[in-house]
Amino acid sequence: xxxxxxxxxxxxxxxxxxxxxxxxxxxxxxxxxxxxxxxxxxxxxxxxxxxxxxxxxxxxxxxxxxxxxxxxxxxxxxxxxxxxxxxxxxxxxxxxxxxxxxxxxxxxxxxxxxxxxxxxxxxxxxxxxxxxxxxxxxxxxxxxxxxxxxxxxxxxxxxxxxxxxxxxxxxxxxxxxxxxxxxxxxxxxxxxxxxxxxxxxxxxxxxxxxxxxxxxxxxxxxxxxxxxxxxxxxxxxxxxxxxxxxxx
Ligand SMILES: O=P(O)(O)O[C@H]1O[C@H](CO)[C@@H](O)[C@H]1O
Ligand SMILES: O=c1cc[nH]c(=O)[nH]1
Numbered sequence: 443x444x445x446x447x448x449x450x451x452x453x454x455x456x457x458x459x460x461x462x463x464x465x466x467x468x469x470x471x472x473x474x475x476x477x478x479x480x481x482x483x484x485x486x487x488x489x490x491x492x493x494x495x496x497x498x499x500x501x502x503x504x505x506x507x508x509x510x511x512x513x514x515x516x517x518x519x520x521x522x523x524x525x526x527x528x529x530x531x532x533x534x535x536x537x538x539x540x541x542x543x544x545x546x547x548x549x550x551x552x553x554x555x556x557x558x559x560x561x562x563x564x565x566x567x568x569x570x571x572x573x574x575x576x577x578x579x580x581x582x583x584x585x586x587x588x589x590x591x592x593x594x595x596x597x598x599x600x601x602x603x604x605x606x607x608x609x610x611x612x613x614x615x616x617x618x619x620x621x622x623x624x625x626x627x628x629x630x631x632x633x634x635x636x637x638x639x640x641x642x643x644x645x646x647x648x649x650x651x652x653x654x655x656x657x658x659x660x661x662x663x664x665x666x667x668x669x670x671x672x673x674x675x676x677x678x679x680x681x682x683x684x685x686x687x688x689x690x
Pocket of ligand 1 (some may be wrong): 465466467508509510532534535622623624625640658
């Protein structure tokens with residue numbers, strides 16, 4: 443009998459893993475598997491696909507969180523319930539600044555909470571920030587891997603196709619926000635409230651003046667540098683775990 447089986451991620455206790463990487467896309471889980479020793483699928487329910495493997499001897503889970511903070515929030519809570527203490531998002535994003543190029547990494551030092559999920563937990567005065575120590579290890583790992591990276595605030599949203607998207611992006615771009623994604627704020631806020639150490643690394647798949655749908659299509663079809671950015675974000679997250687783990 444599986445003890446403490448979680449209803450959405452469909453994983454229970456007993457895996458003895460403290461670290462998880464969180465892509466949105468279940469397809470990205472298989473890309474992480476290429477970097478791991480002994481990768482094995484342990485669950486796949488709805489948008490939540492999970493593998494377990496080892497990186498430089500450290501056990502790691504990789505769980506896809508689907509699209510948006512709502513779905514990510516469920517995965518984050520359930521992963522905590524089975525003992526995960528450190529979670530690093532490895533996501534994709536759209537650039538809000540013109541100097542960001544396809545495949546560059548954005549390391550989030552905070553998130554604008556324009557999502558609904560983090561707000562359902564707590565008032566927007568509560569900050570969406572990563573764990574500072576983990577952020578430090580992520581920044582060092584990106585440098586060590588020579589990944590082109592930008593550190594700053596991202597904006598989290600719940601919609602793609604309203605009539606206001608361009609105006610909203612322009613507004614946050616003028617405020618210096620680096621990029622947009624949909625899950626980082628929920629991760630940081632839930633992490634802060636629940637005592638989970640979190641960080642978020644995003645790979646640019648649409649440039650500032652780029653075509654949103656075209657950029658995402660090209661990324662999926664591996665037609666641009668975003669695929670390379672994905673490899674860099676995976677490696678950066680894994681090396682950050684090794685470096686963080688070595689401090690104990
Ligand atoms: O590629 P992932 O990690 O899913 O991240 C981004 O891509 C999805 C939208 O295309 C949203 O989940 C957004 O945050
Ligand atoms: O603007 C964008 C582009 C990609 N992914 C997002 O979440 N937002």
